[in-house]
Amino acid sequence: MQPSVDFWYELASTYSFLAAERIEALAEERGVAVRWRPFLLGVIFKAQGYDTTPFNIIEAKGRYMWRDMERWCDRLGVPLARPEPFPQNSLLAARTALALPDDARPEFSKAIFRAEFCEGRSISDPAVIADAVRQTGFELETAVAAAQTDLVKHALRKETDEAQRLGVFGAPTIVTPDGELFWGNDRLEEALDWARGRK
Template identity: 60%
Template sequence: MPNRPVLDFWYEFASTYSCLSALRIEELAEAAGVAVRWRPFLLGPIFAAQGWTSSPFNLYPNKGRYMWRDVARRAGRNGLAIVRPEVFPQNSLVAARLALAGREAGWLPAFSTALFRAQFCEGRNIAEEAVLNAALREAGADPASAFPASRSEEVKGRLKAETELAKSLGIFGAPTFVTGDGELFWGDDRLEEALSWAKDGR
């Protein structure tokens, strides 16, 4: 479909709600006639600027308990079972760099969804090279070339720039969806509304 409206999908690999969105966004966007631009970034620097040393779901236990139950409910509606990883939040730095290294090659979305499934549907640690390798192969990428590319200064700089851009847009959590006219929607439960706005505007 030519000249489709574009929705920017800002996500953090360590984010449970980003996982929910990543596993359903392409199908919903296709039905809405909207193109998705996958934009991985890091929430750590944004949290640190607010004085947080970890995820708010760890800092506020009641909020954390609610989140895990809420994610399980929402996932269940889509036929998914959520597994809480032993470590949360996980170190997503290498994952984000790898994803950005695959943007031009076209395997960023497939790699991202594979990694989200490994982490939150299988309880795997996305900081482990074996888990990253498996996700790369599932996405049709070659780990032998993807890893060196992810360590390049160009990709490292790109991730820093993306995170700074997210901050400048007012993004404070993930997932966040930004429409072509700059409207911001936060949270998996706002995905449908964001797609509708991207397509038809106010």
């Protein structure tokens, strides 16, 4: 049986963006399947007593993160633009991601991340959402309508609750079938190797 991992990501997260750019190629090299699972990190932050990201609360940490993003984007050959405000409101984008079929979710999510962190666009803007859906080839009206349903809204709440139950406290987080958690873009290789049994 092919090993697999759950890729928990927040569409307003800088390091989730980097992980989304890298995970498919790394997983393919190792023969690992990836399940893309968007959730709302802000809900978890609130449960931890934060009203925003720690990158905004701790000035030195935020300064380091943006410099680290510059280095990583240079390494990956992609531009970096700081969205305003940061973090963005990712609710509509996350609902739309869950409304799409599983095989369209990665392309949509990467398009959202690039609009946000490469172009500085607002991911709460329906036009940005529509552009990202079009890039998947999925029917736009179907995706937009589905994202507004109670079924999808409930599904996103359930996914966020499940992330919290698993102990996810930041994004991205990779969870392997044996329940091991790996937090951060810089843990992708380790997480995928662990899923293959190379511990």
